[in-house]
Amino acid sequence: MRRILCSAIALGCALALLAGEAIAQTRGARGGAASARAEAPIDLTGQWVAVISEDWRWRMITPAKGDIVSVPLNLLGQQTAEAWDPARDEAAGEQCKAYGAPGLMRGPIRMRISWQDDNALKLETDYGTQTRTLRFGESAAAAPGPRSWQGLTAAQWIVRGGGRGTPRFGSLKTVTTNLRPGYLRKNGVPYSDRAVFTEHWDVHSLPNGDKYLVNTNVVEDSVYLQAPFQTAIHYKLERDTSKWDPTPCDARF
Amino acid sequence: MGSNTMRREILIGSRVPPVHDGNEPLPVITTRRGSGAPRRRTRGSPSVLSWLVCVLTVMTGHAYAQVELTGTYAIRMYEDYIERGPGSYLGDFTGMPMSDEGRAKALRYSSSLPSTIERQCLAQSPWVGLYRPLALRFWSEVDDSGRVVAWVMAGDYLRDTVRIWMDGRPHPSPNAWHPSSGFTTGHWEGDTLVARTTHVKTAWIRRGVGIPASDQSTFTAFITRRENLLTITTIQEDPIYLTEPHVVSRVWEFDPRGSQGPLRDTCTVGVEIPSLEDTGEVPHYLPGQNPEEDFMVRAYNIPKEAAMGYAHTLYPEYRKTLRPVYTPPASCGRYCCGWIERQGLPGAAPGLTCNDGNLPAALKKAITSTER
Numbered sequence: 205m206r207r208i209l210c211s212a213i214a215l216g217c218a219l220a221l222l223a224g225e226a227i228a229q230t231r232g233a234r235g236g237a238a239s240a241r242a243e244a245p246i247d248l249t250g251q252w253v254a255v256i257s258e259d260w261r262w263r264m265i266t267p268a269k270g271d272i273v274s275v276p277l278n279l280l281g282q283q284t285a286e287a288w289d290p291a292r293d294e295a296a297g298e299q300c301k302a303y304g305a306p307g308l309m310r311g312p313i314r315m316r317i318s319w320q321d322d323n324a325l326k327l328e329t330d331y332g333t334q335t336r337t338l339r340f341g342e343s344a345a346a347a348p349g350p351r352s353w354q355g356l357t358a359a360q361w362i363v364r365g366g367g368r369g370t371p372r373f374g375s376l377k378t379v380t381t382n383l384r385p386g387y388l389r390k391n392g393v394p395y396s397d398r399a400v401f402t403e404h405w406d407v408h409s410l411p412n413g414d415k416y417l418v419n420t421n422v423v424e425d426s427v428y429l430q431a432p433f434q435t436a437i438h439y440k441l442e443r444d445t446s447k448w449d450p451t452p453c454d455a456r457f
Numbered sequence: 458m459g460s461n462t463m464r465r466e467i468l469i470g471s472r473v474p475p476v477h478d479g480n481e482p483l484p485v486i487t488t489r490r491g492s493g494a495p496r497r498r499t500r501g502s503p504s505v506l507s508w509l510v511c512v513l514t515v516m517t518g519h520a521y522a523q524v525e526l527t528g529t530y531a532i533r534m535y536e537d538y539i540e541r542g543p544g545s546y547l548g549d550f551t552g553m554p555m556s557d558e559g560r561a562k563a564l565r566y567s568s569s570l571p572s573t574i575e576r577q578c579l580a581q582s583p584w585v586g587l588y589r590p591l592a593l594r595f596w597s598e599v600d601d602s603g604r605v606v607a608w609v610m611a612g613d614y615l616r617d618t619v620r621i622w623m624d625g626r627p628h629p630s631p632n633a634w635h636p637s638s639g640f641t642t643g644h645w646e647g648d649t650l651v652a653r654t655t656h657v658k659t660a661w662i663r664r665g666v667g668i669p670a671s672d673q674s675t676f677t678a679f680i681t682r683r684e685n686l687l688t689i690t691t692i693q694e695d696p697i698y699l700t701e702p703h704v705v706s707r708v709w710e711f712d713p714r715g716s717q718g719p720l721r722d723t724c725t726v727g728v729e730i731p732s733l734e735d736t737g738e739v740p741h742y743l744p745g746q747n748p749e750e751d752f753m754v755r756a757y758n759i760p761k762e763a764a765m766g767y768a769h770t771l772y773p774e775y776r777k778t779l780r781p782v783y784t785p786p787a788s789c790g791r792y793c794c795g796w797i798e799r800q801g802l803p804g805a806a807p808g809l810t811c812n813d814g815n816l817p818a819a820l821k822k823a824i825t826s827t828e829r
Contacts, residue, residue, distance in 0.1 A: 255704050256771050258536050260551035261757060265779055271789040274538035312773035331773065364648065373647030391785070404683045406649065408690065418679065418706050420688040434533045436688045436706035447774055457780055
């Protein structure tokens with residue numbers, strides 16, 4: 205009798221755990237019953253500054269023409285980078301080619317993230333005065349429209365836990381398409397209009413209250429890359445927003 | 458009993474360093490009764506205990522939530538290629554928040570210094586894998602109940618594996634003996650393994666450039682696996698040689714074949730420059746006499762301040778200082794190509810000016826023969 209009782213209790217425990225997880229997963233994935241803002245497992249809002257402690261010479265300043273180290277370009281990509289001509293970009297009104305989403309995120313940026321509405325996050329940068337919208341749920345399925353520097357970004361919370369009083373946590377995954385051809389680096393390292401830019405957004409907190417946003421991202425481009433370009437970029441949350449300094453696109457510096 | 462003993466040997470016996478202070482593995486916790494163990498009966502208690510276990514399980518189920526990290530992760534060297542590959546240029550401290558003392562010490566660095574026996578392992582420290590060109594490997598050590606007692610990270614150029622204790626043990630006293638890998642504890646925050654490392658030894662932060670880290674350094678590391686990508690972000694604090702936390706984030710990709718081969722877990726020393734042996738000579742530059750102090754100015758038109766590792770040069774507003782004084786070099790002189798140096802190799806595009814960094818002919822030949 206005792207064995208039966210124990211088995212029943214164990215089964216109940218298992219079902220309770222599974223139910224809690226399932227509830228959390230459903231809530232996270234569905235997005236219909238509650239808005240993306242209400243379901244957010246992490247808070248991305250605020251002003252974040254890129255800490256240029258990696259690749260300083262390629263991110264803080266414009267490197268020399270032909271300096272394409274680290275990027276897995278294929279031959280066409282290398283040839284295209286060798287042909288970079290900022291004057292030509294300026295003449296064509298394409299000073300913002302290095303400010304498209306895949307290049308912009310590695311730039312020396314401050315970005316402000318805020319809720320545009322209940323199902324869209326707005327990402328603004330001072331560097332190049334760009335704006336990207338991260339759209340959740342059905343709003344991401346909107347007609348893509350013409351290609352743009354920031355493209356069309358579909359966002360999805362990756363949610364775990366949260367059932368029956370257990371901690372709820374997660375991250376954000378975004379996939380950006382419909383991009384205008386641009387540069388991964390200021391010196392003309394190219395990506396094409398077929399590029400797909402996938403990002404995983406995590407927020408890490410330190411005991412002293414500091415917060416870091418880590419963006420693990422992959423650029424896939426069958427035209428100019430011979431392998432996915434995978435990097436991680438980190439930003440620090442700024443409480444003092446006074447250093448926000450909008451500057452226009454610049455094809456040279 | 459015999460099976461428990463064997464399990465301990467398999468799980469931790471062959472990989473655990475000698476038992477020392479707080480770094481020893483906890484005894485294996487046995488929660489299952491052996492076949493010959495006496496059976497204890499407490500009338501009426503099982504159901505109460507079962508309910509208690511049930512409630513605690515449901516309440517704490519996600520406290521133990523974790524991502525499987527076990528496996529080998531291939532390097533994806535798409536950031537800081539030069540630093541992690543051929544090695545940084547002397548005098549290149551860009552992106553570093555160094556103190557005046559750290560800068561002075563780094564400028565005394567000579568390329569012959571690592572050849573002295575006492576300093577051959579200074580380039581190896583916990584989390585140094587973020588500055589190296591090879592793979593990482595993770596595995597877990599579990600107790601008899603299957604609970605993860607520690608995650609272990611091994612990789613190229615580590616002086617020891619980094620064992621991340623997950624069992625709640627406290628960090629030992631500051632004066633406790635500690636291995637080169639330091640002492641690391643961890644816990645899960647959602648899908649991220651958060652590790653904190655103390656008790657490290659004096660080291661160099663970057664490869665081949667002499668940026669120092671003191672034994673007062675601490676690391677907070679965030680380890681996140683998203684699908685096949687592993688991201689490790691380290692925040693290093695050092696009250697001696699850094700003026701603010703030094704943050705690095707890197708990506709590896711899960712390699713199901715573990716094709717990186719054996720990883721070098723330890724640093725070994727040997728005589729590299731016979732003329733230095735037993736002389737007591739310490740290769741160095743006196744203050745102000747390092748001939749490479751201006752290398753970044755000469756090679757890349759970067760203001761000297763920007764190359765000398767001041768914290769304010771890491772932030773976007775520093776571009777205001779750079780704009781009036783910086784012009785890109787007319788051409789790229791060294792280490793310019795894509796992720797692999799291809800000049801003159803199969804696959805190199807004709808007419809490219811991409812410079813191969815003077816790869817040795819033997820290495821070129823080796824790469825060529827491999828690709829063919």
